[in-house]
Amino acid sequence: MTHKDNWIDAVSMTVDLEDGDMEEIIGQLIELAKLNGKVSDADILEKDIMRRERMASTAIDDNIDVPHSLTAGVSDFCVSLGVVGHKKIFMLIAWNESNTKNLKQMAALLEAVKNAEEKILAATSGQEIFRVIEAALTELGVN
Numbered sequence: 001m002t003h004k005d006n007w008i009d010a011v012s013m014t015v016d017l018e019d020g021d022m023e024e025i026i027g028q029l030i031e032l033a034k035l036n037g038k039v040s041d042a043d044i045l046e047k048d049i050m051r052r053e054r055m056a057s058t059a060i061d062d063n064i065d066v067p068h069s070l071t072a073g074v075s076d077f078c079v080s081l082g083v084v085g086h087k088k089i090f091m092l093i094a095w096n097e098s099n100t101k102n103l104k105q106m107a108a109l110l111e112a113v114k115n116a117e118e119k120i121l122a123a124t125s126g127q128e129i130f131r132v133i134e135a136a137l138t139e140l141g142v143n
Helices: 022-034 042-055 100-115 117-122 126-139
Strands: 059-061 068-070 078-084 088-095
Touching: 022 042, 022 078, 022 088, 042 068, 042 088, 059 100, 078 117, 078 126, 088 100, 088 117, 100 117, 100 126, 117 126
Parallel strands: 068 088
Antiparallel strands: 078 088
16 A cells, blocks of 8 residues: 555554664664665665764654654655554654655654554554554645
């Protein structure tokens, strides 16, 4: 399942993220992101995400962390999302050019995830997470 504009994809979402330190979590999120075919260089992506993470925390609240970065390591706007133990949501967002569309996509996605936080934490599959986020985006008027 993919969003009709193909900027989020169920294949890159899981409820089975293994707990670990931020570097380990980011590594898992990059592996998930590679499944959508938009990661052109995983090493560059990891380097850029980790550089951004060292600059300041990317925690949105106690339950949501969003490592993100502008990077040459992806071919297009790229998202992966994983849940650890139905307790914490990690979402990696990467984009390859600075433009208004990508910033709007990121803002909409962050709002959708915050609005649907409880449902995402309760999800039993990546497909279910995708459906929850799609519904939250629709509620926000984002197609």
